[in-house]
Amino acid sequence: MSEKEQIHTAAPLPANSSAAQSHSPQSPVSSNDDIERPSAKPEEDQPPNGGYGWVCVACCFWINGSTWGINSTYAVFLAYYLSHNYFPNTSALAYAFIGGLSISMAMLVAPLATKCTSTFGTKVTLHVGIFFETLSLIGASFATEKYQLILAQGACFGLGMGFLFVGSVGIIPQWFTTKRSIANAVAAAGSGCGGLIWSLSTQAMIDNLGLPWAFRILGILSFTINLICSNILRDRNAQVGARNKSLDWSLMKRPEFWLVQAWSWFSMLGYVTVLFSLPSYARQIGLSAQQGSIIGAIFNLGQMLGRPCIGLASDRFGRINLAAFLTALCGVFCLVFWIPAELVGSPMGLLTFFSVVGGALAGTFWTTIAPVGAEVVGIRDLGSALSWTWLIMVPPVTCAEAIALEIRRFEAVDFVYVNAQVFCAVSYIAGGLVMWVLRGWKIGEVEEMERLKDREERQRAQQSSALKMQHADEKGRTYNPGGAEGAMLAREVSAISARKKAWNLRDLLRRMMKVQIV
Structure with missing residues (x-):
């Protein structure tokens, strides 16, 4: 989606990024509302267009790097699987299916992750994603059969990536107005930066430490980065009145x-x-x-x-x-x-x-x-x-x-x-x-x-x-049909x-x- 990249909105995703990364829908105030209730929208409800928002951009950058970026390293794993008989009797088709499964699971879980955000809040959603992603990488390090690898590196990693992406992708638009495009673009670039770093380091870890420890080190590092970023990240759901939309069949x-x-x-x-x-x-x-x-x-x-x-x-x-x-x-x-x-x-x-x-x-x-x-x-x-x-x-x-x-x-x-x-x-x-x-x-x-x-x-x-x-x-009378x-x-x-x-x-x-x- 690797990319998360780049999908971007507070609603179900897959959230960037682009967007793939995106804009969080906000309900405009009509001109009549402004006349009849001038104080209905307090000044502090307006996006600060920066400030702590740039900290949130940095957090989303590294969350993207530690989800979609790590997912990009499957190209390195795939090349290793195809050139070594590490999992006996496993076809190239099965290996190819694992990489696609991780992205598709992230897409498929988006409605559930959105519901989790609506019910329990952003941090809970992010922490659920951290749990599944860490579990997937550590679990893959102990895999000895292809079905174990499919469940760990494919399905479980996709679950974690989906929760982390959906939980974070809609936050940046809440902090910016005129600088929204550049803020979203910088955050979306995190997937590429993460892919660059993790691709080189993963190959080095496989060559020097072996496949199991490559998975374990990725799991430990991603857990640390995602946990720090998820606890620093702040949403403005209450201020902007964010709402999660369900699927609209009329589209x-x-x-x-x-x-x-x-x-x-x-x-x-x-x-x-x-x-x-x-x-x-x-x-x-x-x-x-x-x-x-x-x-x-x-x-x-x-x-x-x-x-x-x-x-x-x-x-x-x-x-x-x-x-x-x-x-x-x-x-x-x-x-x-x-x-x-x-x-x-x-x-x-x-x-x-x-x-x-x-x-x-x-x-x-x-x-x-x-x-x-x-x-x-x-x-x-x-x-x-x-x-x-x-x-x-x-x-x-x-x-x-x-x-x-x-x-x-x-x-x-x-x-x-x-x-x-x-x-x-x-x-x-x-x-x-x-x-x-x-x-x-x-x-x-x-x-x-x-x-x-x-x-x-x-x-x-x-x-x-x-x-x-x-x-x-009739003096002073106006007509508004x-x-x-x-x-x-x-x-x-x-x-x-x-x-x-x-x-x-x-x-x-x-x-x-x-x-x-x-």
Whole structure:
């Protein structure tokens, strides 16, 4: 998801990051409320936009590093499993399933973790996650059978990662307003930083201390880091009136929502494949285990450097624009730089370049899913939309690496991984094309909303003129048809109308080619 990365909202997830990392929905105060009850929202309820919030950013950074970052090191474990017969009679398919299972369990447990946060509070949720993650790593160190490894490093680790991610991902938006994008981006970069650190150290621990002690040291260190951060972290749930939304079935009736889900599927098929396959691919083409772990670490370095840049650029150039372009570009880079790596005289150099640039692009989904979701369904329904997204993502994150390993050319001497590489590239390009269609819809929605707004203003001006003439003898009287509730209902009706009219296929292709920030 490795990434947690990057999903971000206080609702069920998988929470970033991007977001993958995201914005916590807050109910706006209508202008009528401000007039009638000027003191209804005390000044101290406004986000401080910094202060202790930066401490919370640091805590989320290291929690991401000690969850999604450690999960990224499964690429190192996978390369070791495939080259050693440590668990006899265990197939490559079974090993691939473990890495996907940890991410899918984190997604699947999101609703339960959200309910735990609502009922028992943030700290309890984080401590539950610490318990399961520590248990998984220590338990994996004593595993002697493949089913024990699947339960420990797969299912149990995913449970811990899910509780920690859901419990922490919605806190940062509560502390920031204008600096929210950079704060979320910095926290999301923690997964890349953690992956960089843990990938290098895990390979060194395996080489010098053996597999069991590598697991135990990871368990002890992650327990310490997560425990410190979870007790320093502070939420502002009471101040902002945060609420956890349940799954909203009405979203399933919206075609644009399904385009977002298609994007998530294609992105995860590509992301999990490249994340877990790079180190084992490096060993396949003749590089050492140490070089393979370095390639995996550099890939995480690319994520660490790329995610903040993507988060900031999306606000300037458009969230959907950037998500579509960078998702497709990642697929192109897989074709141009990853596949030819074993043809060049220095494959390590080309793989290093691909790991930096590809790593920056590969996690685009995690960085942009929350802001893209807000653009598509609105901030009020973002929590429920992300909840659906995490659940719908379970199949691709579970099966992506298994598919990649099964379609390898086992009988070949060269280009053993070429089918997996093409599969990864095509998945990313397909995701970019889906987002380009969504971009056309969004431009149409914006155009329709502007048209409806102009018509509404003309009608309001006509009504106002007529009523002023009718009540000219009543001093001080103003007319507000329907009041605040009527105005809100009218806006909702207009939004629904614009959403549906934006699917006019006659104009969709024209809008897809239009230059506009969305």
